[in-house]
Amino acid sequence: MIPIDDDMMPIDTMDIDTMPVDTMPVDTMPVAVPCDPQVIYFDQDVLPILNSNCAFSGCHDAASAEDGVILESYEDVIATADVEPFNLNDSEIYEVLVDSDLDERMPPAPTAALSSEQIQIIAQWILQGGENLECDPTLSECDSTDVSFSIIVQPIIASHCQGCHSGSVPSGGIDLVDYDGVKVVADDGKLIGAISWDSGFENMPQGGDQLSDCNISKIRSWVEDGAPNN
Numbered sequence: 001m002i003p004i005d006d007d008m009m010p011i012d013t014m015d016i017d018t019m020p021v022d023t024m025p026v027d028t029m030p031v032a033v034p035c036d037p038q039v040i041y042f043d044q045d046v047l048p049i050l051n052s053n054c055a056f057s058g059c060h061d062a063a064s065a066e067d068g069v070i071l072e073s074y075e076d077v078i079a080t081a082d083v084e085p086f087n088l089n090d091s092e093i094y095e096v097l098v099d100s101d102l103d104e105r106m107p108p109a110p111t112a113a114l115s116s117e118q119i120q121i122i123a124q125w126i127l128q129g130g131e132n133l134e135c136d137p138t139l140s141e142c143d144s145t146d147v148s149f150s151i152i153v154q155p156i157i158a159s160h161c162q163g164c165h166s167g168s169v170p171s172g173g174i175d176l177v178d179y180d181g182v183k184v185v186a187d188d189g190k191l192i193g194a195i196s197w198d199s200g201f202e203n204m205p206q207g208g209d210q211l212s213d214c215n216i217s218k219i220r221s222w223v224e225d226g227a228p229n230n
């Protein structure tokens with residue numbers, strides 16, 4: 001190999017070196033960071049839980065705003081839901097999830113409490129400072145091979161769908177609490193149609209952001225494998 005000294009620098013490297021600094025679009029570039037699995041992101045992790053369990057008409061959508069609390073966006077949550085960064089006990093939004101007094105607990109009885117995983121996500125978000133951190137899910141690796149129902153599919157559905165698709169009167173008559181219910185819509189094509197926002201299907205999650213491309217491709221791959229109970 002020939003050692004390269006300054007005199008032999010390739011032409012295009014020199015071009016970059018001599019580019020005037022003020023033409024470099026440094027400040028205007030959006031910062032795209034891959035999602036860190038250790039970090040809770042409000043939009044990806046917290047908002048879907050609120051959207052599926054709390055931000056309904058009659059409860060905490062902007063029109064109803066029960067108790068003045070609106071849970072439709074980061075700005076609404078910070079403005080109305082008493083988030084005290086790094087402090088669970090002073091954060092009303094957390095306190096109501098774990099209140100042992102069923103009259104105070106949210107979602108109110110007879111609706112079931114959030115799952116411990118969902119409460120944990122909200123708690124961790126507060127303990128990380130309750131920020132609206134952003135990341136770009138498309139920069140992270142997306143492994144959609146051999147997708148497991150219990151490890152991958154069920155948690156996505158639990159946080160994004162079960163608030164509506166559970167209980168004695170599940171939305172649309174579709175119960176997504178366990179494998180059997182999910183299997184029905186996996187097999188009849190409605191699951192993929194609804195999460196892909198295909199025409200002819202209702203867009204799910206209703207009223208919320210579409211699932212990430214990675215989550216959609218994982219669920220699609222699981223359905224294509226025959227929607228096994230794995």
Ligand code: HEC
Pocket residue numbers: 051052157160161162163164165171172174185190191194195200201202204205206207208211
């Ligand atoms: C905020 C409540 C809400 C959330 C969250 C929600 N759904 Fe729905 N879903 C509904 C309602 C209401 C209907 C019935 C819509 C209708 O028939 O007009 C429905 C219908 C459906 C249907 C039938 C669609 C069709 O075109 O026939 C599927 C499948 C479905 N939901 C899956 C999901 C999945 C999967 C998620 C999570 C990714 C989800 N839903 C999240 C309320 C919700």
